[in-house]
Amino acid sequence: MKLATLSRKEVIHSLNRKRLRLKIGGFNVCLSSPIPEVADHLLCLYGAFEVVDDEAFIDFYTSLASPSKVRRYFRAQVNFSFDGYVPFKPLPYKQASAMFEWGLNWCIANHSHHYLVIHAAVVERNSQAFIFPGTPGSGKSTLCAALACSGWRLLSDEMTLLSVADGLVYPVPRPISLKNRSLDVIRNFSSNIIMGPVVKDTAKGAVGHVRPSDESVDLGEVPAKPAKLIFPKYLENSNTDLIPLSKSRALLKIAENCFNYNILGVQGFKSVSDLIDASDCYEFNYSCLEEAVALFAELAH
Amino acid sequence: MLENSVIGLPKAAVIRCRFWDDECVIYNQFTGETHLVEGMGAEIFKLISEKSATRTQLLQTIHSVFELETGFDIEDFLDNLILQYQKLGLLDVMENSPA
Structure with missing residues (x-):
């Protein structure tokens, strides 16, 4: 099943429930995020990618979320995390989708030594x-x-x-x-x-x-x-x-x-x-x- | 200075050489450094990567490959080159013991 077959509402729901899993080349990537703009980014650019099922092995568990409740509303920020580890300083909230791309680059570059x-x-x-x-x-x-x-x-x-x-x-x-x-x-x-x-x-x-x-x-x-x-x-x-x-x-x-x-x-x-x-x-x-x-x-x- | 020496790759297999045209790239596993070697240096490593060679053999090879200017002190130049590579851990200089 390709991501494009899901509605915006379904993608947002999956992102919120930590269950959006995409096959990207030879990697399976799980992304969670409460940020609706991330869903729009994925639907626009990742529509042709396969959604993998819940049992599949996941290479990278990632998330995009505000570093704190305060930073969700006041000078909103976003953090990228990989397996709970936060490799970068937070960025402005509006840069969440770009941060996903940079974060995934980091995951692949640092964990693919085969x-x-x-x-x-x-x-x-x-x-x-x-x-x-x-x-x-x-x-x-x-x-x-x-x-x-x-x-x-x-x-x-x-x-x-x-x-x-x-x-x-x-x-x-x-x-x-x-x-x-x-x-x-x-x-x-x-x-x-x-x-x-x-x-x-x-x-x-x-x-x-x-x-x-x-x-x-x-x-x-x-x-x-x-x-x-x-x-x-x-x-x-x-x-x-x-x-x-x-x-x-x-x-x-x-x-x-x-x-x-x-x-x-x-x-x-x-x-x-x-x-x-x-x-x-x-x-x-x-x-x-x-x-x-x-x-x-x-x-x- | 190195008249009675035999020059070879280090005994521990820490050096990897690859040759293209008249250039050579050498990887030193101990230091993790990668070196580009050209010209005479590449000829030295081409020879010693097959088998250790005496200084005399190296000089013969250089004379057969390169046209040297009259008056150029090739022996001094070769000795300095070998000592530099030795400092970098890219080759070993051993005394040529009589048989």
């Missing part, structure tokens, strides 16, 4: 995974959103999960997080996107999320073989330049972009090395999304 977790967007076409590692502001999510709007399968806009067992990339297709100018850039790029409400004045500025395609969600447990490793950099008015990068340098850059390279130790080095062996490596400068999408379509052909 994967090498790379801070990278990843999309797939013709059975080839294109991995875009990048620091905030590099334009990886914008590029990822443009490719996802152009028929590429979304595996993740934020975290590439590389299995240490088989070297394949496992999806966790969730809403694509966009910030500030990228919101308008993607709205102008495609008229077919569904975007959730934009949350303003967060620590990252204005933040909005694009709904992943139903196909990407349906293929949420189907891994992809890594093929290209591309380090993007958005540079205003730049040409579209794809520059080959030596594999050794690519390895160091990937290691810097991993959440758990040091935790995995020698296994992390082996996983990164195998990824580098399997991938063509590039640096990529761009300012025009249309040109970028055309170039990658050609590369995946």
Whole structure:
């Protein structure tokens, strides 16, 4: 049963009773929250996701709630918690849905050490995974959103999960997080996107999320073989330049972009090395999304 | 300085090397550090990752791979390189005992 088959009232009821359980890629996530806006966020962006039954194993028990009764009404705030642990300081109440996305990123990045977790967007076409590692502001999510709007399968806009067992990339297709100018850039790029409400004045500025395609969600447990490793950099008015990068340098850059390279130790080095062996490596400068999408379509052909 | 030395990877299996073209990436399991090694350094590790080598063998390999400028003191350069890698725990320098 998909979340979209539930009414708003039913979603709010499930959230209130700690029984909203969603299958997100290979993870089962339970979310509880008394905040109605969270239900709206989920219905808008997670409609294609399966609701899992009460007996299913849950990877992450999460909740979004006010830190105290006072903070529900006076300068209202929200806390994200995982198994009762509160990893972040509270945020303004209006940022609850964005906090869910950030909190879930934290859960996955910190508790999924059967994967090498790379801070990278990843999309797939013709059975080839294109991995875009990048620091905030590099334009990886914008590029990822443009490719996802152009028929590429979304595996993740934020975290590439590389299995240490088989070297394949496992999806966790969730809403694509966009910030500030990228919101308008993607709205102008495609008229077919569904975007959730934009949350303003967060620590990252204005933040909005694009709904992943139903196909990407349906293929949420189907891994992809890594093929290209591309380090993007958005540079205003730049040409579209794809520059080959030596594999050794690519390895160091990937290691810097991993959440758990040091935790995995020698296994992390082996996983990164195998990824580098399997991938063509590039640096990529761009300012025009249309040109970028055309170039990658050609590369995946 | 290292005339009678044999150079090899540390006996405890703490070093992992991967080679691409003329570069090498080395992972030191003890320190958790990852090193990029290029040029002559990569040639040294290519050789010793197969089998420990004497300083003379390393010099022969370098002479066969690189065109060295006249007057360049390769022996001094090689010794310094080896000592730097030794400090980082990436290789061991052993005395070449007579058979």
